Amino acid sequence: MKRLLPLLLLIAHPMLATSLHAFEITGRKWPGGKTDFSINLSGTAPSGIGWNSAFTSAIAEWNSRTPFQFTVIPESQNPCTNDRINAVDFAADLCGGEFGKNVLAVTLNSYSTEILGAPSIYESDIVVNSGENFNIFDGNLGRPGLPGLDLQRIALHELGHAIGLDHSASVNAIMRPTISNLFHLQADDILAVETLYGGLARCAVREFRFGLINDALDESDCTVEQLTASVGDDSYIDLYRLDVATRSTFNFAMNSSGLDSVLLVANANLQVIGYDDKPRSAPDRSCNSSLTITLSPGSYYLLANTFDEPLDATCTTAGSYQLSTTFSSASFLTFAATESFSGGPGFGQFSAGITANNGLSYSNRFRSTDSLDINATVAIDAAHQGQPGFLVVAALIGNEILMLNAEGEFVAYANNGVFERAISKTLGSLEQVLIASDLVPASLGITSIVVDFVVGYGLDSNPGELYFHSTPLNLTVTP
Numbered sequence: 001m002k003r004l005l006p007l008l009l010l011i012a013h014p015m016l017a018t019s020l021h022a023f024e025i026t027g028r029k030w031p032g033g034k035t036d037f038s039i040n041l042s043g044t045a046p047s048g049i050g051w052n053s054a055f056t057s058a059i060a061e062w063n064s065r066t067p068f069q070f071t072v073i074p075e076s077q078n079p080c081t082n083d084r085i086n087a088v089d090f091a092a093d094l095c096g097g098e099f100g101k102n103v104l105a106v107t108l109n110s111y112s113t114e115i116l117g118a119p120s121i122y123e124s125d126i127v128v129n130s131g132e133n134f135n136i137f138d139g140n141l142g143r144p145g146l147p148g149l150d151l152q153r154i155a156l157h158e159l160g161h162a163i164g165l166d167h168s169a170s171v172n173a174i175m176r177p178t179i180s181n182l183f184h185l186q187a188d189d190i191l192a193v194e195t196l197y198g199g200l201a202r203c204a205v206r207e208f209r210f211g212l213i214n215d216a217l218d219e220s221d222c223t224v225e226q227l228t229a230s231v232g233d234d235s236y237i238d239l240y241r242l243d244v245a246t247r248s249t250f251n252f253a254m255n256s257s258g259l260d261s262v263l264l265v266a267n268a269n270l271q272v273i274g275y276d277d278k279p280r281s282a283p284d285r286s287c288n289s290s291l292t293i294t295l296s297p298g299s300y301y302l303l304a305n306t307f308d309e310p311l312d313a314t315c316t317t318a319g320s321y322q323l324s325t326t327f328s329s330a331s332f333l334t335f336a337a338t339e340s341f342s343g344g345p346g347f348g349q350f351s352a353g354i355t356a357n358n359g360l361s362y363s364n365r366f367r368s369t370d371s372l373d374i375n376a377t378v379a380i381d382a383a384h385q386g387q388p389g390f391l392v393v394a395a396l397i398g399n400e401i402l403m404l405n406a407e408g409e410f411v412a413y414a415n416n417g418v419f420e421r422a423i424s425k426t427l428g429s430l431e432q433v434l435i436a437s438d439l440v441p442a443s444l445g446i447t448s449i450v451v452d453f454v455v456g457y458g459l460d461s462n463p464g465e466l467y468f469h470s471t472p473l474n475l476t477v478t479p
């Protein structure tokens with residue numbers, strides 16, 4: 001993350017220095033790599049092809065050959081109004097201004113700032129200079145019997161600007177500054193889009209889990225520059241994918257003895273929606289970071305980051321950290337990801353929760369003196385309902401695995417493929433599993449512990465196979 005200094009607003013965004021490729025990008029892009037474009041041009045080129053087809057065919061080419069996706073909206077809209085609608089039209093002037101000499105068309109992009117990386121594009125409009133002579137054809141320009149300039153390759157070029165590309169220094173690019181005999185996208189153009197929008201593919205995305213995560217920020221990680229394809233922020237960043245099924249309030253803590261930690265939460269399009277903005281000059285400031293945020297159901301990224309220059313001389317820009325997460329929600333957690341021992345598809349749907357107030361709220365972090373009720377529900381797959389089967393509960397504590405037996409006690413798992421059965425019965429559509437009730441850790445002599453619970457079910461006809469949820473139900477007990 002960049003240091004948030006007032007002067008930042010006065011610094012121009014430099015172009016990306018390209019040593020390997022000729023294309024130019026600044027990192028300015030559409031969140032999510034897609035947008036709508038309104039196109040409804042009337043009239044026909046001298047070659048007999050409708051003007052509209054120049055743009056719809058150009059869009060089809062960008063869509064089929066790059067990761068960027070336009071959706072054509074067949075409507076006529078004014079490209080000169082700032083209305084968050086992307087539009088194209090012919091005009092004699094550039095929205096009241098002059099077209100420059102020899103200018104065939106202009107793309108006007110509007111941007112909004114982002115916390116990480118370059119600003120994002122929120123509107124893109126194309127104005128085609130109606131004072132020029134156009135046509136539609138493939139192949140070389142200036143051939144006898146083919147008057148005018150091919151509008152389709154101009155559309156390809158302007159839509160490249162709409163995607164976020166600048167001019168390429170390569171002569172073998174549609175994004176070269178001047179029109180040429182090239183009439184299809186070139187490798188340089190395609191690589192530019194792949195680079196601009198490939199951040200999530202370039203950087204490892206880790207699975208989020210409750211409880212404790214120990215990791216580090218160092219040169220093996222992506223930088224913000226690599227993630228966002230922009231320049232100016234070479235801080236390391238780890239990404240954790242967080243799928244929220246139940247509206248919950250999360251408290252994330254990133255603790256480090258040396259790393260100048262910064263926590264951020266981004267939406268599925270990698271736009272930051274919350275970050276640790278505690279005063280960095282606070283007298284009790286450490287190298288830690290914490291963030292509390294309420295998230296509605298959806299997909300998010302938790303980003304473990306650091307300042308590109310440490311704010312505090314006692315902290316550094318690389319080093320190990322520990323993530324811990326507390327949540328609070330009004331209902332059970334639903335675990336979207338499931339799996340099975342055979343490696344086949346997961347079956348069933350699992351929800352579980354731990355409460356210290358009889359179900360008013362659910363969390364994963366409790367005091368050792370709290371009285372805990374731990375419950376789960378399993379929606380049995382339709383194919384397995386009505387069959388004799390069983391439900392299991394595993395408790396993972398460090399390297400130890402305990403399993404709940406039919407008497408309601410957790411016993412050591414012998415690691416022999418024979419599972420203790422918490423419940424044996426003919427499986428219905430929705431099974432309830434009581435994991436613990438009125439459990440007071442302190443009364444068992446436990447003052448602090450981290451336990452990950454996993455609930456699963458199986459069939460008597462195939463007792464070695466288990467269906468279970470991939471992310472455990474975490475319980476963290478502190479004194």
Ligand SMILES: [Zn+2]
Nearest residue numbers: 157161167177
């Ligand atoms: Zn251009």
